[in-house]
Amino acid sequence: MTEPLLQTRGITKSFGALKASDAISLDLRPGEIHALIGPNGAGKSTLIKQIAGNMQPDSGTVHFLGQDVTALDTVARARLGLGRTFQISALAMEFTVLQNAVLGALGARGGVMRFFRPVMKDRALLDRATEALERVGLQDHAATRTAELSHGQRRQLEVAVALTLKPRAFLMDEPMAGLGAGGSKRLTGFLDGLRAEAPILLVEHDMDAVFALADRISVLVYGQVIATGTAAEIRANPDVRRAYLGEEDAA
Amino acid sequence: MTRENYINAGLTFLLVLVPFWAWSTGQAYILTLCTKVAILALAGVGLNIALGLGGLVSFGHAAFFGIGGYAMGILASHAQTFDPIMEWPILIEGTKSMPVIWLVAMITSALAALLIGALSLRTSGVYFIMITLAFGQMLYYFTIGWPAYGGEDGLSIYVRNSFPGLNTLVPVQFLILSYVILGLALLFSARLSRAPFGLALTAARQNADRVETVGIAPYRLRLVAFVISGAITGLAGALFADLNRFISPTMFSWHTSGEIMIFVILGGVGRLYGPVAGAALFILLEHLLGGVSDYWKIFLGALLLAVVLFARGGLIGTLAGREVAHD
Amino acid sequence: MTFLLFAEQMLNGLQFGIMLFLMAAGLTLVFGVMGLINLAHGSLYMIGAFAAAAVAGATGSFVLALIASLAAAAAAGALIELTVIRRLYKRDHLDQVLATFALILILSEGTRWVFGSFPLYLDVPSYLSGPVTLPGGIQYPLYRLFIICAGLLVAGGLFALIARTRIGIQIRAGEADREMIAALGVDISRLYTLVFALGAALAGLAGALVGAIQSVQVGMGEPVLILAFVVIVIGGIGSIKGALVGALLVGMTDTMGGVLLPRFFALFLDPSAATTIGASLGSMLIYILMAVVLIVRPSGLYGSA
Numbered sequence: 001m002t003e004p005l006l007q008t009r010g011i012t013k014s015f016g017a018l019k020a021s022d023a024i025s026l027d028l029r030p031g032e033i034h035a036l037i038g039p040n041g042a043g044k045s046t047l048i049k050q051i052a053g054n055m056q057p058d059s060g061t062v063h064f065l066g067q068d069v070t071a072l073d074t075v076a077r078a079r080l081g082l083g084r085t086f087q088i089s090a091l092a093m094e095f096t097v098l099q100n101a102v103l104g105a106l107g108a109r110g111g112v113m114r115f116f117r118p119v120m121k122d123r124a125l126l127d128r129a130t131e132a133l134e135r136v137g138l139q140d141h142a143a144t145r146t147a148e149l150s151h152g153q154r155r156q157l158e159v160a161v162a163l164t165l166k167p168r169a170f171l172m173d174e175p176m177a178g179l180g181a182g183g184s185k186r187l188t189g190f191l192d193g194l195r196a197e198a199p200i201l202l203v204e205h206d207m208d209a210v211f212a213l214a215d216r217i218s219v220l221v222y223g224q225v226i227a228t229g230t231a232a233e234i235r236a237n238p239d240v241r242r243a244y245l246g247e248e249d250a251a
Numbered sequence: 252m253t254r255e256n257y258i259n260a261g262l263t264f265l266l267v268l269v270p271f272w273a274w275s276t277g278q279a280y281i282l283t284l285c286t287k288v289a290i291l292a293l294a295g296v297g298l299n300i301a302l303g304l305g306g307l308v309s310f311g312h313a314a315f316f317g318i319g320g321y322a323m324g325i326l327a328s329h330a331q332t333f334d335p336i337m338e339w340p341i342l343i344e345g346t347k348s349m350p351v352i353w354l355v356a357m358i359t360s361a362l363a364a365l366l367i368g369a370l371s372l373r374t375s376g377v378y379f380i381m382i383t384l385a386f387g388q389m390l391y392y393f394t395i396g397w398p399a400y401g402g403e404d405g406l407s408i409y410v411r412n413s414f415p416g417l418n419t420l421v422p423v424q425f426l427i428l429s430y431v432i433l434g435l436a437l438l439f440s441a442r443l444s445r446a447p448f449g450l451a452l453t454a455a456r457q458n459a460d461r462v463e464t465v466g467i468a469p470y471r472l473r474l475v476a477f478v479i480s481g482a483i484t485g486l487a488g489a490l491f492a493d494l495n496r497f498i499s500p501t502m503f504s505w506h507t508s509g510e511i512m513i514f515v516i517l518g519g520v521g522r523l524y525g526p527v528a529g530a531a532l533f534i535l536l537e538h539l540l541g542g543v544s545d546y547w548k549i550f551l552g553a554l555l556l557a558v559v560l561f562a563r564g565g566l567i568g569t570l571a572g573r574e575v576a577h578d
Numbered sequence: 579m580t581f582l583l584f585a586e587q588m589l590n591g592l593q594f595g596i597m598l599f600l601m602a603a604g605l606t607l608v609f610g611v612m613g614l615i616n617l618a619h620g621s622l623y624m625i626g627a628f629a630a631a632a633v634a635g636a637t638g639s640f641v642l643a644l645i646a647s648l649a650a651a652a653a654a655g656a657l658i659e660l661t662v663i664r665r666l667y668k669r670d671h672l673d674q675v676l677a678t679f680a681l682i683l684i685l686s687e688g689t690r691w692v693f694g695s696f697p698l699y700l701d702v703p704s705y706l707s708g709p710v711t712l713p714g715g716i717q718y719p720l721y722r723l724f725i726i727c728a729g730l731l732v733a734g735g736l737f738a739l740i741a742r743t744r745i746g747i748q749i750r751a752g753e754a755d756r757e758m759i760a761a762l763g764v765d766i767s768r769l770y771t772l773v774f775a776l777g778a779a780l781a782g783l784a785g786a787l788v789g790a791i792q793s794v795q796v797g798m799g800e801p802v803l804i805l806a807f808v809v810i811v812i813g814g815i816g817s818i819k820g821a822l823v824g825a826l827l828v829g830m831t832d833t834m835g836g837v838l839l840p841r842f843f844a845l846f847l848d849p850s851a852a853t854t855i856g857a858s859l860g861s862m863l864i865y866i867l868m869a870v871v872l873i874v875r876p877s878g879l880y881g882s883a
Contacts, residue, residue, distance in 0.1 A: 053462075074463045078463065078465060078466035079466040090458050090460040090461045092457040092458050092461055093458070094453075095453075102450065103465055106465070107451075107462075107466040108466065112447050112451045112472065113475065115443050115449075116442045116443075118446065119445065119446055119447040119449070161461075161464075162464075182366060194478060241288060370872055374876050377609065377815060378811060378815065378878075380615060380671060381808075382806040382868070383803060384804060385808050385811065385865055389861075389862050393861060395861075396854075397854075425594060513679075546687040546688075546691045549688060549691070552682070553684060556680040556681070556684070560665055564787075
C-alpha cells in the first residue's frame with residue numbers, strides 16, 4: 001500500500017458537551033478521490049477546519065506529506081501544498097477573474113513583498129493563471145469582475161485558483177453546491193481527471209457525484225467515522241443505511 | 252484613458268495653474284494654501300495605503316503626523332540653539348537640513364507604526380479603530396506632559412529648514428519642493444497598488460481567507476502596509492511643521508486623525524488622487540466657509556455626513572463612477 | 579505616602595472609574611445590540627453637562643439640573659438615532675466612524691454657537707459640598723462620595739434592567755440574534771432607539787455629575803470618550819460586565835499611576851525630573867495596560883472570541 005499523503009490520527013474536538021469530532025482517523029492516498037459524506041450537523045465543517053488549519057483539535061494530529069502539521073496555521077499548510085476550496089466562495093469579489101487566478105499564482109511562487117513592478121504584466125504569473133482558467137473553462141471570462149460571475153462560475157474559479165497552487169493534495173468543501181445538473185456533471189468529469197495530479201479529499205452532498213467519483217467513501221455521523229469503503233461497500237453497510245434511512249431492521 | 256484619469260489630469264492642471272497664477276500676481280498667501288494642500292494630501296496618500304488598499308481603518312494616523320512634526324521640531328530646535336540632542340554614548344546634534352530631517356521623520360514614524368501596528372493588527376474591525384485611536388491619544392497626552400519641547404504650548408522654529416540649492420523661505424520654492432514630494436509619493440502609491448504587494452494587500456481587504464489559502468499571511472501584508480503608510484504620513488508631518496515653523500501636541504490630536512481621514516473620504520477612498528482632491532476641497536472649504544462663519548466646521552460636518560450617507564465614492568467616485576481600473 | 583492620602587486617592591480612582599462606566603456602558607450596549615461604533619457618544623456627555631448647567635443657572639436647582647441632563651441627552655440621542663444613526667447599522671465601520679465624527683463636528687460647533695466658547699460652571703449644591711469624615715478618619719468631599727453612590731446606584735439599576743426586565747431580555751436577545759427577535763414580533767427599530775437613548779442618558783448624567791467638579795465646555799466629552807474606548811477594549815466590546823471591570827481598572831490605574839509614579843521615580847531621580855517623567859508615564863499607563871490586555875486576550879477580558 002502506498003503511503004498516505006494526508007492523514008488525521010484520532011482528531012477530537014469538543015464544544016462544551018458536544019463532540020464535533022470524535023477520534024477521527026482518515027487518510028488520503030495518492031491518486032484517489034476520498035469522499036466524506038454525512039448528514040447535516042455530523043461535524044464535516046469542523047473536520048475540514050482542523051485539516052486546513054483554521055481550528056486546533058483538542059487532541060490528535062494531522063499529518064501532511066509525512067510531516068506533523070498539527071501546529072501549523074492555514075498559511076503554512078497552503079505553502080506545503082494543500083489546495084483548498086471553500087463551500088461558500090472565498091474570492092476577491094472586486095478583482096477580475098484573472099486577478100484572482102494571478103493571486104493564486106503569486107502565492108505559489110512567493111515574492112509578495114515586491115513594490116514596484118506591475119504584477120499583471122508578469123509573464124510567468126499570467127501564464128500560470130491563464131492555464132488554470134483554461135482548464136476550468138473560464139478563459140473567456142478572464143476580464144470579468146468576479147462579483148458579476150454566476151454562482152457556478154465562482155465555483156469554477158475557486159477550483160482554478162487552487163490549481164494555480166499546483167497543490168500536492170486538494171481539500172474541497174462541497175464544490176458542487178448550487179451547481180445545476182449540467183455544471184455538476186462537467187465538474188465531475190473534471191475532478192475525475194484531476195485525481196491523477198493530486199488526490200482529492202472531497203466533502204460533498206451531491207450523492208450522484210460522490211458515488212460516480214469516489215474511490216473510497218467515509219461516512220461521518222455525530223462526529224464519528226462509522227464506515228469507510230468503496231461505493232459498493234458503503235451502499236451495503238447496515239450502519240450507513242441506518243444512519244441515513246433510519247432502517248431499524250437493516251441489520 | 253478612463254474617466255478617472257481625465258479627472259486626475261484636470262486636478263493636476265488646476266493644482267499647477269492656481270499657484271502659477273498666484274505667483275505671477277504675487278499672492279503669497281495663495282501659494283501657502285497650495286503648499287498646505289500638497290502637504291495634507293501627502294498625509295492622506297499615506298493613510299490611503301492603509302485605509303484604501305488595506306482596508307485598515309486607522310483612526311490614529313495623527314500619531315505619525317505628529318512624530319514627523321516633532322522629529323523636525325526636535326532636530327531644528329537643537330540646531331538653532333547649538334545644543335546637541337545627546338552626547339553620550341554617541342554625539343547626536345540637531346540639524347536644519349531638510350533631507351536629513353525627512354529621513355529621520357520617516358524612520359521614526361515607521362518604527363512607531365511597526366510597534367502600534369504589531370499590536371493593533373492582532374485585532375480587527377471596531378477594536379482596531381479604537382486601539383489606533385487610543386495609541387494616538389497616548390502620544391498626544393505624552394507630548395502635552397513633556398516639557399522639553401514646549402509641552403502644551405508647542406514650540407516655534409524661527410527659520411525654515413534648508414534644502415541644498417533652494418531658498419526654502421521663498422514661498423514658491425517651498426511649494427515646488429512639496430509638490431515634487433507629493434508627486435513622488437503618488438507615483439510610489441500608484442506603483443505599489445499595481446505591484447504584487449498591492450494585489451495581495453487589496454485581496455486581503457476583500458477576503459482574508461482567500462489570501463491565506465494561497466499561502467500568504469495577511470498579518471504581514473497589513474503590517475508592512477501600515478508601516479509604509481505611517482512613514483509617508485510622518486514625512487507629511489515634518490513638512491507641515493516646516494510650513495508653519497511650529498509644532499504642538501495638536502498634531503497628535505484625534506481631530507488631526509479625523510481630518511486626514513476626511514481628506515481621503517471626501518476625495519474618494521482607494522482612489523489614487525482621492526487624498527489630493529479631498530485635501531484641496533478641505534482647504535477650499537476652510538478658506539471659503541471660514542470667511543463666512545466662525546462655525547464653519549458645522550458645514551464641514553454636514554458635508555461629510557452627506558458624503559458618507561449619500562455619495563459613498565467621494566468627489567472622484569461621484570464624478571468618475573464606480574468603475575475602478577483593472578490593469 | 580500616608581494611609582489617609584492613599585485611601586483618598588483610591589476613592590478618587592473609584593469615582594473616576596464609575597463615571598467612565600456610565601460612558602462605557604452606553605457605548606458597549608450600542609455596539610453589542612446594534613453593532614455600531616459611535617464616536618459622538620462624547621457629545622452626548624457634553625450635551626448633558628450643558629443642559630444641567632443651563633437649567634441650574636435658570637432655576638438654581640441641582641436636582642432639576644440632573645433631570646435635565648438625563649432628558650436632554652436622551653432626547654438628543656433619540657433624535658440622532660432617528661435621523662442619522664439608523665441609516666448606519668448596515669454600513670461598515672468606516673462609514674460609522676466618519677458619520678459619527680461628522681456628528682461631533684456639528685454638535686460641538688453647534689454648542690459653541692449657542693453657548694459661546696467660554697466654559698460654564700455648574701455649582702455643587704450647598705447640601706452636597708464640604709468634606710465628610712469616613713470611618714478610619716478619612717476626610718473626603720461629600721460631593722465625590724455622592725457621585726460614587728449615584729453611579730453605583732445607576733450601575734446596579736442598569737444590571738437589574740438587563741437581567742430582570744422585559745426590555746432587558748429583548749436587549750440580550752438582540753445581541754444574540756437580531757432576525758430571531760424581529761421574527762418574534764419585537765419592534766426592532768423602536769428597541770434600537772430606546773437602547774440608544776438609554777446609553778445617551780447615562781452619558782448625559784455622567785457629564786452633568788462631572789461637570790460640577792470640572793468646567794462645562796465644548797470638547798469636554800472627547801478625552802472621556804477615548805478613555806471609554808480604552809475601557810471597552812479592555813473589558814471586551816459588548817459586555818456590560820467587562821465595561822464595569824474595565825472602567826474600574828482604568829480609573830484606578832490612571833489615578834493611582836498619576837500619584838504613585840512620580841513618588842516612585844523620586845526614589846532615584848531628582849524631584850523635578852521625577853515629577854516630569856512620572857507624570858508623562860502616568861498618562862501613558864492605561865494605554866500600556868490596554869496593550870498588555872491585548873497581547874494576552876485580543877478580544878478583551880470578557881469579550882467573546
